[in-house]
Amino acid sequence: MSDKIPIGISACLLGENVRFDGGHKRLAFAVNELAPWVHFEPVCPEMAIGLPTPRPALRLVKLDEGQVALRFSNHHEGDLTLAMQQFSTRRVASLDHLCGYIVCAKSPSCGMERVRVYDPEGSNNRKSGTGIFTAELKRQLPWLPVEEDGRLYDPAIRENFVERIYTLNELNILRQSGLTRGGLIGFHSRYKLLLLAHSQPQYRELGRFVADIESWDSLDAFFIEYRQRLMDLLAHQATRRNHTNVLMHVQGYFRRQLNSRQRQELSGLIDRYRQGTQPLLAPITLLKHYMAEYPDAYLAQQRYFEPYPETLRLRLGN
Template structure:
């Protein structure tokens, strides 16, 4: 059974769009499907709209409200139906580890969805689709990404990594979170936090150090939110280089002079953009096999998801 992930139905190839077509995403349907158990939802079909159907859009009224209305006939207002559908559907999605939404959709778009004024002009910056906005408000820790943005290798890697990480978090907690489970999880992700957010690395470290003073339920929810927010930051070359050099330090007594130089050169080549991060990581994993270290072997940074996804090839 794959990792449960929500998806806009059109993105997985279902012909539910206003024109009777779909927005099939090859990466989602042909690569992620091997690891994710996609659960398709079309909010527009969910409120009873037919396929095909007249187009709808988001409009900001003079009162400042955002309404979901017909493009050609703004008197046809679907806002209340969509809000009711969202309020009923979203509580059933707590098992999800991520969600892929359809870009630009007035119901599913994550950002920059066109928002019209009553005179037909658009408001700069746009807005979020009605359903997706409600989803992100209800589950702010959930990884959400748009289908189009998955074409960017860095955004793609970050989204998939967050999905695998949230799944790992829930698996580690099991049916009953404990302080020991939370501390163990945090320990495995120290290098990840160092790479994604040095600030969060320090603040979450202090938080975990004081876990005995927290109410367990309060800690669980606060930690989950702050941790997932931290890894939403893309790990840049500078931070990744710091982590790689940190890893290098664990082998100072195990490697000879030539081996140390080889690893240091690979790390520098990555730092200046001549090599993908996969190059120094592959060598570090090789040295780790030759010189086992219990702490390093638990670090998710080294192997965050299946290699077959090839997400680090362009990083």
């Protein structure tokens, strides 16, 4: 069995020639950087419902009743809405093992946001829709990290997505190995500093939720609720201010071991990160050096210091 993280992806983003024009939208980040770490499960909903390639382009059309239909953009007869919805419902039901999904932007089947929705005459459109397959994906699996190719060019969004898929993968492995209250509490403890970097209010709220674990009769029900709350929290991008607070908090663990020069150097590096003149990797690297020199059991288990493989180099620009 592969130990790579299972990730769904629009097939065209892997370079498969499945688009309406017979081409693809190969996403270099996925193919070149993520591929060594994940197992991609490609889907092209339009090919899956029997459409050929090349084919007439599709579009979302808003009907008088307020519903959205999937039709050919060249006014060719045929309504593909039911076929696409039935396929999406069936296919997504088999995807709850995934830890993330990368979809093709602007697609009427796969677009995540701002997909053009046309009026019945095709004379006007608004960027207000979601592709039918992706809408079903988000409906059935609301905890799943979903991003589209265009947004992943943004370094902060890219890091946030990778961080979430690694977190969900570890949580899924914990469930597969057999849920225990101790296991879930231990998991949450390992992620405390990382969660603190994303949202202090939600961090405190989730902490209170975990502290109440004994009141839940069903551990599986607790897991489902915890998973949703955890992934909702991580969907908030970590901020420079929150990272700075976490770094200063960690600095406090070494106040007795470091001399005045070392404390000043570390404080200065954290402040330069706060000001934006140093990447996050700089103070973290120094803190990891002190963690090796002055071991602390709590800090050693924190995912904050390595939430994903270092070779992905995602913290260089943050």
